[in-house]
Amino acid sequence: MLEDGTQFFQFIGEWKLPEVARTSTEILNILKKSKLDSRAVVDLSEITKIDTVGAALIARLQEQYKGKIELQGLNEHAKQLISIIPKGLGNDLKDNYPKSTTVYKKLENFHTFIGKKIVLSIDSFLDHMNILGLTINSIYELIIGKSRSKEFISDTVKHINYVGVEAAPVIILISFVTGAVIAQQGAFQLGNFGAEIFVVDSVSILQLREIGVLLTAIMIAGRSGSAIAAEIGAMKINEEIDAIKVMGMDVVRTIISPRICALVISLPLLTILADFSSIMAASIIVWKYSHISFFVFFSHLNSSSTLLNIVAGLLKSPIMACAIGVIALKEGLRAGFDANSIGNRVTTCVVRSISVVITIDSIFAIFYFAIGI
Structure with missing residues (x-):
C-alpha cells in the first residue's frame, strides 16, 4: 500500500496460457479479498511475455474493477493485445461455468488417465516399430555391401x-x-x-x-x-x-x-x-x-x-x-x-x-x- 492509501499490485513474469491457467484463480481471489474500495495501482512493467489469454485476464480486471484500478507499465505489444480483446470476453473467465462436483472430477481424471495411456501406448508402439525398421534397414545395407x-x-x-x-x-x-x-x-x-x-x-x-x-x-x-x-x-x-x-x-x-x-x-x-x-x-x-x-x-x-x-x-x-x-x-x-x-x-x-x-x-x-x- 502506498503512502496515500492507494493499494499497489505488481504482476511479473510470463502471462501466457500455462501460467495464467495456473495462477488466474489465485490472482482474482487476492484482488477480491483486498476489497478495492479505493484506488489501486497495478504495475505491469515486469511482465516479460504475454499472449491473448493473459491479455483477456487483464481486460477482465479492467471491466470488473472499472474506475478502481489503474494499469501502469504496459508496453505497446500488451496494449495492442488488450485492445483487440472483444468487450465482455474477459468476463468469460468468470466463475459462470458449473462447479465441478467430486463425481465430475473423478470422471474427468479417469478420462484424462485413459487418454494419456492411449497416447503413450501409441507413441511406445511407434518407437518400437522405429527400432525394428532401423534394424531391418541396417541389415539390408549389410547384405548389399553398403556397410x-x-x-x-x-x-x-x-x-x-x-x-x-x-x-x-x-x-x-x-x-x-x-x-x-x-x-x-x-x-x-x-x-x-x-x-x-x-x-x-x-x-x-x-x-x-x-x-x-x-x-x-x-x-x-x-x-x-x-x-x-x-x-x-x-x-x-x-x-x-x-x-x-x-x-x-x-x-x-x-x-x-x-x-x-x-x-x-x-x-x-x-x-x-x-x-x-x-x-x-x-x-x-x-x-x-x-x-x-x-x-x-x-x-x-x-x-x-x-x-x-x-x-x-x-x-x-x-x-x-x-x-x-x-x-x-x-x-x-x-x-x-x-x-x-x-x-x-x-x-x-x-x-x-x-x-x-x-x-x-x-x-x-x-x-x-x-x-x-
Whole structure:
C-alpha cells in the first residue's frame, strides 16, 4: 500500500496460457479479498511475455474493477493485445461455468488417465516399430555391401554365445522337467481309460506347437531380455552410447542390430533343443509309468507328429525374438542416469516382453485355427 492509501499490485513474469491457467484463480481471489474500495495501482512493467489469454485476464480486471484500478507499465505489444480483446470476453473467465462436483472430477481424471495411456501406448508402439525398421534397414545395407559386415558378424556371434549357447543348459533343464510333468499327468489320466499311448500325441502337439517355443521365449525374455536392457542402460549411464556417436559410428549397426539378430538366430535353435529335451523326458516317463517302450513311443511319435506341427511352432520364434529384442533395447535406451531407473526399466522390459510373447502365441493359435492348421 502506498503512502496515500492507494493499494499497489505488481504482476511479473510470463502471462501466457500455462501460467495464467495456473495462477488466474489465485490472482482474482487476492484482488477480491483486498476489497478495492479505493484506488489501486497495478504495475505491469515486469511482465516479460504475454499472449491473448493473459491479455483477456487483464481486460477482465479492467471491466470488473472499472474506475478502481489503474494499469501502469504496459508496453505497446500488451496494449495492442488488450485492445483487440472483444468487450465482455474477459468476463468469460468468470466463475459462470458449473462447479465441478467430486463425481465430475473423478470422471474427468479417469478420462484424462485413459487418454494419456492411449497416447503413450501409441507413441511406445511407434518407437518400437522405429527400432525394428532401423534394424531391418541396417541389415539390408549389410547384405548389399553398403556397410562393413566384419564387425557386425563378430558382434552377432558374441551375442549368440551369450543369448543362445549359455542359455541352452537352463532351457534344456526346464523343458525336460516340463515334458516329464506333461507326460506323467497324461499317463495317470489316460491310464484310467487304457489310452496311455495317446500321451505321445498330447506331448507332441503341446510341445511342438505351443509349450516348446512359448516356454523358451519366456525364459529368454526373463534371462537375455533383462540382461540386454540392463546392459544398454549401463552404457547410457557411462556415456558409451554418446561416445559411439562422437566417434562417427552407427548406433543401430553397432548396438541394436547384432543383439536382435542374435535373438532371431538363437531362439529357433533353442526351441528345437527344448522340444527334443521335452520329448526325451516324456519317453522316459511313459516307459517308467505306462511301460511303453522307446521304440513304440518314437514310432507313434513319428506317425502322429507331422512336419507341419514342427514348422507351426518354429514360425513363432523369430517374431517372438524380434519382440523381445526391440522391447529390451527400447527400455534400455529409456533408462535414466541412476541405478533405480535401470531397475525400473529392466522390470518393465521383462513384464512387457512376457506379455507380448504370450499375446503373439495367442494370435498365432487363432490364426492357425482360422486357416485349418
